[in-house]
Amino acid sequence: MKVLYLLRHAKSSWSDGSLPDHDRPLAPRGKKATRALVRHLAGVGAEPALVLCSTALRARQTLDGVLPALGAEVDVWYEDSLYGASDDELLARLRKLPPAVPSVMVVGHNPGLADLAVELVAGGDEAALARLHTKFPTGALATLGGIESWQTLGPGAASLTGFVVPRDLGTGQTGSQR
Template sequence: MPKPAPRSRQGTMKRLYLLRHTKSSWKEDDLSDHERPLAPRGRRAAPPIGVYLRDHAILPDLVLASSARRTRETWELVSLMLPKPPDVLYEDKLYLADAAEIMARLRKVDHDVDSVLIVGHNPGLQELAERLFGDGDAGALAKLTAKFPTGGLALYQFDIERWDELVPGIGKLTDFVVPRDLV
């Protein structure tokens, strides 16, 4: 009996978008860090990110966001610009999560989900973005490693079939944008 042909991996692709919340306010001293709102600058910066996503047909299947007020507000303003906002899960474990914690969460995403957008915090997002890089836009990588500012958005592709196959060094960075580039 002949051996079955190996399964082709051609056409399998997962996409990941890492979005750092936009600028938050430090004006209210009595609020916990978790409850800090967006600053006026952050409120202005979020909608152009949504326009960028819409104009580039980037509509993630799932959004995973930190439960912090500033990430919730960022996503709410970004999603207003999208034709059909995807489901969002606000998760306490993503609040100030490090790269390993974010990676562990991504590995648990259902394999039927092809694209995920994470709304989170630094330094975890920048660390993850740097660890995932294996190929792609060198200019975007240089910009990302220099600084992953508030409102920064890193776009990755992976030649994997399941999220539990995600490991460092296999991502293709396709773009890195910051709010000042979008206005």
Template sequence: MTTPPGHRRLILTRHAKSAWDDPSLDDHDRPLNDRGRRSARELGDWMASRGYEPEEVLCSTARRTQETWEKIAGAPLEVRPIIRMEQSLYHASPERMLKVLQSATQPTVMMVGHNPGIASFAAQLPARPPLDPDFRRYPTCATLVVDFQIDDWKDIRPGDGSVMDFIRPDGRD
């Protein structure tokens, strides 16, 4: 599903469920657990089935966000996006996430990040939030697809988005 002229689409994803098996690991280095890998693959299949194909991916440098993107990208997506690993997205505030998004160059962007910032950022974007009771909590692997009637990401303003979809792949956190 391509984005029409004068529109931009954001696919905003919280990383999938991570493993806590090794307490000696730094938070930045935690991998996904089995459920997280399954959820991320399921999310990739869901995105492909709806034609939500990012042309640019803005991803935190944390291992769990990178693994989430890798599992999503394993789905039969037709587009090969530009990938930007962004250190500043690691536990980013909503304001930092907005700044990174404003630097995007492609019409359809996927951003993969962390709570609590991503939940706050997601809540600021649409004019009307999804009715899903878990939207404000933004559980692991939750994904919001939101469209904006703008020509350039520099023009994005919170509260101007239209929700296209919201999914929680495994319905748990």
């Protein structure tokens, strides 16, 4: 069975209004959240074989922050198409993954990530499902398991095995930016 990790970039900064959205960096709270995510990812043994990451600065900085916890063998692909991708576009990208890839992490943005997670899950931890349906804040990580193949991935094809937000990790971060 395949495993999909959906990681929304951590809290970004709005302090420099002259920056294009694509170039906004992480805020101090976002950097703190990535450090907490490292501990969480290491604790649960998350080791995706592949990471697909948006080219937006805040997504790249989020990945840079958590990369130490993902294992030495992880392959990272930065893709422009993930910036602003809808749930349908993300699903189409995942369906193109080689069948041999056992697990993948997508580091991206809302609303695409949240919509994709809600679309794919058919069950799982009830408390986590309720929280997922309520909000997918910046720095949140959804773990989806029970996926038979990337090519047949679609509505209801996965179960939610975990959903953690920065507040769960003691950072106090909340957020709702794209």
